[in-house]
Amino acid sequence: MTDPILTLSGITKSFPGVRALNGVSLELFAGQVTALIGENGAGKSTLVKVMTGIYQPDAGDIHVAGRQVHLPTAHSASAAGITAIHQETVLFDELTVAENIYLGHAPINRFGMIDWKTMRAEAQETLDSMAAGIDADIKLKELGIAKKHLVAVARALSIDAQIVIMDEPTAALSQKEIEDLYVLIELLKEDGKAILFISHKFDEIYRIADRYTVFRDGEMVGKGMIAETSQSQIVQMMVGRAVDQIFPARNAALGDVVLEAKGLSHPTEFDDISFAVRKGEILGFYGLVGAGRSEVMQAVFGMTALSSGSMVLDGQAIAPKSAADAVDAGIVYVPEERGKQGVITSQPIFQNVSLPSLKKTSKSGFLRMAEEFKLARTYTERLDLRASSLSQDVSTLSGGNQQKVVIAKWLATLPKVIILDEPTKGIDIGSKAAVHEFMGELVSQGLSVIMVSSELPEVLGMSDRIVVMREGRLVDTLDNKGLKPETLVRLAAGIAEEAAA
Amino acid sequence: MKALTKHRELWLALAIVVVVIAVTLRFPRFSQPSNLLTIFNDTSILMMLALGQMVVILTRSIDLSMAANLALTGMIVAMVNAAFPGVPIPVLIAGCIVVGGALGAFNGILVWKLNIPAIVVTLGTLTIFRGLVFVISGGAWVNAAQMSPDFIQLQRGAFLGLPILSWFAIVVAALFYVLMTRTALGRSLYAIGVNPTASVYTGINVGRTKFLAFTIAGAVSGLAGYLWISRYVIASTEVASGYELTIIAACVIGGVSIAGGIGTVGGALLGALFLGVINNALPVINISPFWQMAISGSAILLAVVLNARGERNKGRVILKKAEGV
Amino acid sequence: MTDTSLHRQLPDRLDNPLRSALLGWQTLLVLVAVVIFTVNSFASPYFLNAWSLSDLTFNFTEKALIALAMALLIISGEIDLSVAAIIALASTLMGLALQFGADTPVLVLIGVGTGIACGAFNGFLVTGLKLPSIVVTIGTMSLFRGIAFIVLGDQSFKGYPASFSWFGQGYVWWVISFELVLFLVAAVIFYVLLHRTNFGRRVFAIGNNDVAAKFSGVRVERIKFILFCLTGLMSGIAAVLLTARLGSTRPSIAQGFELEAITMVVLGGVSILGGAGSIIGVVLAALIVGLVTFGLGLLNVPGIVMTIFTGSLLIVVIALPILFKMWRQRA
Amino acid sequence: QTRIALVVKSLGNGFFDAANKGAQEAAKELGVEVIYTGPTAATAEAQIEVINSLIAQQVDAIAISANDPDALVPALQKAMERGIKVVSWDSGVAEAGRQVHLNPSDVGLIGETIIKLAADYLPDGGDVAILSAASTATNQNAWIEAAKAAIPAKFPKINLVSVVYGDDDSVKSTDEAKGLIASYPDLKAIIAPTTVGVVAAAQVVTDQNLIGKINVTGLALPSEFKQFIDNGASQAVALWNPIDLGYSAVYLANDLIKGEEAKPGAKLSIGRVGEVTLDDTNSAAMAAPFEFNKSNIDEFSKIY
Ligand SMILES: Nc1ncnc2c1ncn2[C@@H]1O[C@H](COP(=O)(O)OP(=O)(O)OP(=O)(O)O)[C@@H](O)[C@H]1O
Ligand SMILES: Nc1ncnc2c1ncn2[C@@H]1O[C@H](COP(=O)(O)OP(=O)(O)OP(=O)(O)O)[C@@H](O)[C@H]1O
């Protein structure tokens, strides 16, 4: 067997409050695809950032082709022959597609000036070779999310690297685009490149990967050849216990319809979305990332203006024009982008919790800190928040605990409907179970929960009914009784039943 | 609306033409080539400064100290010229660029290494630089009689029918055009304004690039220092006082987004030219000069409103029918 | 199932709030103020004199009044560069009213009303049209002062009644001027508003993260609009005081006040990026600026040289903690 | 020791530096201390801060050239209340804000002189325009009024087409001068009764190759203006002697400190310059403006 072209050993990386990577190792081989597998928050993306010079590891060595390298900057990583398609699209809206592909390594003419003509031509060539159907001359902001991902792929290809990392490259792509990507990956393999492929989709992994490495909670827990390992073995490694025990059993006692939405539409993001949620019900929203579920929820929450559609809450028509209106009406929203939209970092926990409830804790507009602390303590302790004090800055909390602060904030407003957008994204397994258990508690107390999730087990394990969305449209609403995961995946990805069968 | 955003420069140019025509209707001499060239020449310094400011604004920063830098460099060069009339003018100009660049680099270092917001840094250096003008000159003015004839005359000479001052603007504009469109540095300036995080992923050193932007703005201010002093033949503490905001106004009118990442050389030039035309037109058509300030204020507001309309985020565009690609 | 008594009791806070306040910015400012005061007392025999100290306050009260409101605005993540122009316009309109025979209460009403109206205009452009405040207020800065120039042309208004002049020249008791009393009262009001009310708490939230604040049900636009009006109001009040103190109006009045007010705010420890700051800091910074300029004035140091001190003070005071932290990290 | 503050519109101005020369000369003669001070920017607010610090220093007298006739009144009244004598000179303060005002020259005489400077070189008459300082500048406005009054009777061929304001700012003055030239093709002379404006106008005429076509004249400092007499952009300009002005202002202030009473008709000594008589607004005129042309500019440009 050949030697690995890239070897990582003993890599450790900590963030305040989290050890994201703990002495992990990884090997990549020329002409082979290695899948990196692990739950959300296992440390996969962090490792990618270490390999591409964005983060500096606290400890550990990186060897490329047998030689030790240091990667202090993103530049040094490309110089060492490593390139990556990152999980978040890190591109430039205001620049053209061609430039997005070549920024930082643009072709240069005799005078040391950027050679736009060559750049455009080569960019177009790369895009065409991927059958992307994108004009290299337009500005990136004119593309949709899927096409932006293709541009990111093209950028990685334009760097003539020996090691190509793909962090969930297919998450936002349609089936057709995914097929094209597979072809590309085959070509790269033939070229002798080493590929690191990160994905949560097992069908994909089994289709294109040669090897695998599994991470759990920042540690390397297993590796081997895909052909020699069964899916259930890998899942066992990933989760560390049997999967089907995670979700709390609950006997649903559904009441009347609390919130009913009819024909919600938006000019560019979603169209004709109708659903209803009952007292004591968990309504799941499933779809591929980018299906527009978050946009719909933000419209229900008053953050996005609707072009048409109506909503009825407890028999009364509502039309929230702002989040404040929605909160007053009794609808609250736990956003997906926790850092940006959920918590106010650099403010203490208690102030985060009391913010929407200030009217209750204050006296004729004047703050009463004692009341705020009381309110914050009541709800954070119910959620078993782990912190040193209520005055701790939320930015120093771990992701799961930040999520708890956001949920506590909303529970304190005594809402009727709580919308949870990817509630367990980036949360460790322990907290995840706690959040799930807590959701069960919420509905048993008579709340209605809408849960947006891209994780199949979570959707299937928690929901009473499931709404499936694809490309901004509602595909179907299903009762969660004996639903097969494949059914949901097909609906979400738009694969016809008979074609797959 | 879409066309407007695509061809922002075109529309601005059109606005300038409309103003010129309107003035010409009341006062035919206004649009004579000689007068138009005069306006261009009068606006040359502002154009150069606007370009320097644009580079900084592109990186999501702002330089409030440009006018003070200009005054300080101008005073230094005037005093050197008065004391040593023998020093050749090109040497003086090179000196101005170096001194101005060094002052700009000082801003840049504070922004880069200490991570102090640009507006705070330059608010501080604005007062420091201007105070230094007074300190080094002891408050005395350097007047025409103390300056050497070459010092005064250089920019007034003509080449191909254009005053040398205009040529300075043209050359600087050309250099900026090349910098912004043809060099890695220029593209990095845009990139870190559009998306600083993505820039890090792309291997751009954000802090260092900002530092260079401030240095460039400083160098331009230094050059403008010499040109200003030799144009108005007086160097005093109050030179170009308050001008920093005019420079920013020119950029804003020219479509440079204060949020960074958007702006072109052509836009900045036209923004400056627009202010120049207004300033020249008002006295000519006998509108009381007291109207001038309100008019340029309204122009700035109009420009931001129009630019913002164009920049308005289209959202993510999930629906296929709306994607439009 | 879950017994609440099993939960760990979260303490309100770990450290003593008094201790953290003592280590904060305000202590640094108090120290600076004391040093300057001491130096001044030794440097000039005329400094320690009730009337001198009273005159000193006139150097900063008007700007400091604006700085109080500006502090809230900057904490919320916005800025207003048009405050000096608002003074010019308010003063001009007061002068105009005077020509039509308005008496003192009407004059004050017009000055304050103009301020609020200008602030509301800024607020509308920023929150209603979603424009960046720095650009909007650079524009309105020219617009407001421009209107003052159009109205006033080449005249100046004068002949304000004595009852009006009292606002800028009168003393409430002994050497305590009306301007100083007004400033102290305003400082207390702004302190309570920012640090002791729901409104202030929301201002901080907006400044730290206006998206998250909006997602938390804070009416971000409305609060920012109010803050612009408040800044306009304080500029209107400053216009009344300044006009009364000068006893006349010219369109070029109050030139450069905006940068001085912002300097006080930033020197007072308010983060220009929003989200942090205190009124006590701003009051101390105003005092420091006043002490520096007056102290140097007593030594007949030209005003422009004083600005070197304030400019350096601004950078040094902000850079010091950063340098200290870097140095500690290295060690 | 007696201390007299000489407060000027703004520091760094050659004219005021010359006045300070005279003031120091008077200080030596009288055995007093003269504090030379002023703001950097020529604004009333800045001057008030200077006045406040002088009040705190308990100087004996303030001799001030004002940036604004009205805005300084309250501050100067406060000074007078604290027993400080106040004299205004060059650019005056409203009567309530000072005890004596010293005009550099007689208003009527200056108004007539600036028109005469233009008319002398326009035997056939023609269009002239005035480029003034700030629109609020008291002295300039008074001279312009006097000039207008003098034209019909004494210079019937002169046609004053426009008065514009350059605010004593080089850039604004330059723009205004250009505006005049563009608007009035037949313009024969620009009269700038301000030292900043006159330089700007002469520079514009030089730059636009209009030497010989447009004559720039007005009030100018010889040292700053010499080159424009030399190159022909201007035939002649005039000015009073700022050295004498500063000298006289200090003398007047000292007279008041000594106990002389400022009332209409009072005769006060101004040292070697002579003696002035106060009119019914307690103002006095120092001397007639002095004309500089090719024959004497060299000599005077070395002095101030
Ligand atoms: N910049 C950061 N600051 C603090 N914590 C971080 C940071 N980046 C990542 N983490 C934490 O490190 C852990 C690993 O995150 P990482 O993004 O590597 O997970 P992942 O395996 O890529 O998950 P996913 O499948 O959801 O993409 C998580 O707990 C995350 O919250
Ligand atoms: N057009 C886009 N440009 C850049 N990033 C995008 C775009 N669309 C989505 N993203 C990012 O991709 C990630 C996943 O998208 P997100 O989950 O928000 O999609 P969505 O429309 O809410 O769909 P869903 O919630 O159904 O997955 C997010 O981090 C989001 O910021």
Ligand SMILES: [Mg+2]
């Ligand atoms: Mg990841």
Ligand SMILES: [Mg+2]
């Ligand atoms: Mg989502």
